[in-house]
Amino acid sequence: MSGDRATSVFAVRHVRFRYPGAGRPALDGVSFEVAQGALYSLIGPNGSGKSTLLRILLGSLRPDQGSVAYAGKSVTQWNRRAFARQIGVVPQSEEMTFPLTVREMVAMGRYPHLGILGRMSVEDRESVEDALRRCDVTELADRLMSQLSGGERQRALIARALAQRPSTLVLDEPTVSLDIRHEMEIFELLAELSKDDGVTVVLVTHHINLAARYADRLLLLAGGSVAAEGPPEDVLSRETVERVYEWPVMVDRHPGSGWDADAPQVIPLSGDPRQQ
Amino acid sequence: MIARNAGRLLSLALLAAAALVASIALGAADLPPGDVLDVLLGRGSEPARTIVWSLRLPRAILALQVGAALGLAGAAFQALLRNPLAEPYVLGVSGGAAVGAVAAVVLGLSAAAPWSLPIAALAGGLIAIGVVLRIAMHATRGMDTRVLLLAGVVVGAFFNAVILLLLTFASAETFRSAVFWMMGSLAGASWSVALLLGAYLAPAMAALFLMARPLNLLSVGEETALYLGTPVERVKLATYVLASLLVAAGVAVSGIIGFVGLVVPHAVRLMWGSDHQLLLPASVLAGGGFLLAADTVARTAAAPAELPVGVITALVGVPLFIVLLTRRRL
Numbered sequence: 392m393s394g395d396r397a398t399s400v401f402a403v404r405h406v407r408f409r410y411p412g413a414g415r416p417a418l419d420g421v422s423f424e425v426a427q428g429a430l431y432s433l434i435g436p437n438g439s440g441k442s443t444l445l446r447i448l449l450g451s452l453r454p455d456q457g458s459v460a461y462a463g464k465s466v467t468q469w470n471r472r473a474f475a476r477q478i479g480v481v482p483q484s485e486e487m488t489f490p491l492t493v494r495e496m497v498a499m500g501r502y503p504h505l506g507i508l509g510r511m512s513v514e515d516r517e518s519v520e521d522a523l524r525r526c527d528v529t530e531l532a533d534r535l536m537s538q539l540s541g542g543e544r545q546r547a548l549i550a551r552a553l554a555q556r557p558s559t560l561v562l563d564e565p566t567v568s569l570d571i572r573h574e575m576e577i578f579e580l581l582a583e584l585s586k587d588d589g590v591t592v593v594l595v596t597h598h599i600n601l602a603a604r605y606a607d608r609l610l611l612l613a614g615g616s617v618a619a620e621g622p623p624e625d626v627l628s629r630e631t632v633e634r635v636y637e638w639p640v641m642v643d644r645h646p647g648s649g650w651d652a653d654a655p656q657v658i659p660l661s662g663d664p665r666q667q
Numbered sequence: 668m669i670a671r672n673a674g675r676l677l678s679l680a681l682l683a684a685a686a687l688v689a690s691i692a693l694g695a696a697d698l699p700p701g702d703v704l705d706v707l708l709g710r711g712s713e714p715a716r717t718i719v720w721s722l723r724l725p726r727a728i729l730a731l732q733v734g735a736a737l738g739l740a741g742a743a744f745q746a747l748l749r750n751p752l753a754e755p756y757v758l759g760v761s762g763g764a765a766v767g768a769v770a771a772v773v774l775g776l777s778a779a780a781p782w783s784l785p786i787a788a789l790a791g792g793l794i795a796i797g798v799v800l801r802i803a804m805h806a807t808r809g810m811d812t813r814v815l816l817l818a819g820v821v822v823g824a825f826f827n828a829v830i831l832l833l834l835t836f837a838s839a840e841t842f843r844s845a846v847f848w849m850m851g852s853l854a855g856a857s858w859s860v861a862l863l864l865g866a867y868l869a870p871a872m873a874a875l876f877l878m879a880r881p882l883n884l885l886s887v888g889e890e891t892a893l894y895l896g897t898p899v900e901r902v903k904l905a906t907y908v909l910a911s912l913l914v915a916a917g918v919a920v921s922g923i924i925g926f927v928g929l930v931v932p933h934a935v936r937l938m939w940g941s942d943h944q945l946l947l948p949a950s951v952l953a954g955g956g957f958l959l960a961a962d963t964v965a966r967t968a969a970a971p972a973e974l975p976v977g978v979i980t981a982l983v984g985v986p987l988f989i990v991l992l993t994r995r996r997l
Contacts, residue, residue: 451893475896485888488749489941499887502880503896509880509944510669555895 400559400591401425401448406457408447417443418454418615425608430585430592432602435612436636441595442483444612445563448593449480461559475503479552481545481562487537493547494532497522500554522553525580527573541568549577559591560584566598574598578605603627604651611635627655672945679949683731683956690727690963691719695970726856730962731955732864733853733921734931735872736913738954741928742935742946743875743910746882747903748816755914755928758819758907759795762826764918765849767791769830772845773837784848785860785919791826792915798822800907809900812889815907850975851922853962860920867916872951875909878902879943886941925977927958930984937991957984 402424409416418440425431433441446452447459450466459466462477479500500522501515511519523529526546536544545565552560560581566574582605584590596602602609603623611619611626613635619626629642638659645654691703698706698715705711706719740755747753755761771777771787799822803815830849834842881902884892893899917924931954935946961979968974 446890449894451890471893471898472896475894478894480891480894482888482891482894485891486749488751488886489745489936491887491941495883495940495942496887499880499884499895502884505880507877 398427399424400427400462401593402458402460402463403448404458404460406444406447406454406459408443408452408454410443416455416615418447421457421612421615421617423610423617423620425591425593428585428589428591429607430581430594430605431608431610432606433593433595433610433612434597434599434602435618439612439635440615441612442563443615445561445593445595449478449561450474472503475555477557478559478561479555479557481548481552481560481565483563483567485548490535490537492533492535493528493539493550494519494523496536496547497528497532497550497554500551503555518556519554522550525553526550527576542570542573545569546573546577549580557590559593561593563595564597565594566596566601574601581605599627599632600645600654600656603656604645604654624653624655627657632657675939675945676948676952679952679956683952683959686956686960686963687727687731690730690959691723693963693967694718694723721858725858725861726853726962727959728861729856729864729920730853730959732861732868733917733924734927734958735951735955736868736917737924737928737958738931738950739872739875739947740910740913740917741954742932742943742950743878743882743906744928745932746886746943747906747910748812749886749888750816751933752929753816754926755910755917756823756923756925758815758911759799759823759826760792760911760914761918761923762823762830763795763798764788764792764915765923766826766829766833767794768848768919768922769833769845772848773833773841777844785855788919789915792911792918795822795826796908796911796915800904810903810907812903848922851924851977852973853921853976854973855920864916864920868913871909871912874905875913876947878906878909879947882906882943882947883941886943923977924958924980926980926984927954927961930980930988931957934988934991
């Protein structure tokens, strides 16, 4: 895919994917590009194919048709260790079969950078401590993962991805169980990583309104196809949102005075037709 | 961190060394530790030298090796299957090996040529490894460890049925020796067995040590392991085959000795956490030392009778484990 513009890190072309045994494809004809340093958000209703698309982006599923390239090279051809030095992933959830401390867990983020003997250099240690600090889990570092609350665990998983010092960060609903402060802190952190550190961020989220405020571009999936793609103000029109989510809404503007002022905000209406 | 882990491993090595000295000193004829050291340094009386060099030392070495193999295989299987209940015999290798061994006994091979028994057991174990792997491997999606676990359990059950079938038609004498073999014993030790086993175990163990970080990742989840740069299918296959080879060899030379491979990795985890970079070598040392100590008790507690060593590993290991379990984190 040498024809891709140098500024796009992910280039997805006509991707079609069907799970074995499933009737209709989970994804069909999906194409988009993620520009370097962008904060790019995948949104859509439950079952629209967001997580499947994420797995295809990350090479853990192979598309039946179409192609996915990262930095100009097909994702299936990347060496996994080299890929892991580029891309940090925050999965939706993880099993904890055996007791692990937060620091042990976050240190795993350095594995793709270590030599065969696995000795952690000073730089490796600094990356771990730095990631713990940025995600506000330094005080929890010696606690067991199994003892953390949902929000703390989520922040530890993000810390592990940051410890990788990735040039791209991919997150699958990272703020699902967080309260307002921690949710906002994660979004602020992602914005900071994208704006200040030049990290490309790809984010799956159900929080349309936060995505609208923080993301540079949105991809709205519906039934495995792209319903709309572009800057939030273009994607989140009342007609599109009502059609895709099958619920009456109104679209307002964010009243704040910050850089995200005027971002479109979707307000779901009650089912009572008199309100519409 | 590295210095702390080295200290922990050193302390386990010293415990194993203490068990070694005790196992050489204790027996039908007790030797004071001073005499033991004399003999090991090439001095000492002729009878003491014979007892140590031809009887106790090869058996002690074999106990260390088998315990080390079981401890390491248990830790590896628990990570591979993401299941704390996994142990070396859960995937049917021991069942296959037992079919081989019982067949050798029932068919009279082992009476004619004693070395045929471990060879038949090893062959049975290898067949079991292949059969279970064949079931668990999917052409396109690779190895499903949930299928691997179920395949191991049902193949093991099948082999148990075959053993019972073989024993149904066996004479009382054959029956007895087959059952004794299955209970596990290190009495068959000799230098040639210990050296052969050592040459076989060393490379397999070294290769498994290289899996330490991939196993850390696998025990968190296969998808995470992939995203952190692990060639997941290769690691699963290598871990399964290497750990199974350890078990097959251990069972071939000493029968089915239970509890070492279940209890030892958990005990290490409860004390020092789940990092496989420490857990794997610590399970080797603790497994070896634990089985050697248990075998020494089995030899001496009811002398001149010898207790089945598997009884000791369970009787000592389980209460110890329960103490750790109730005191420490999980």
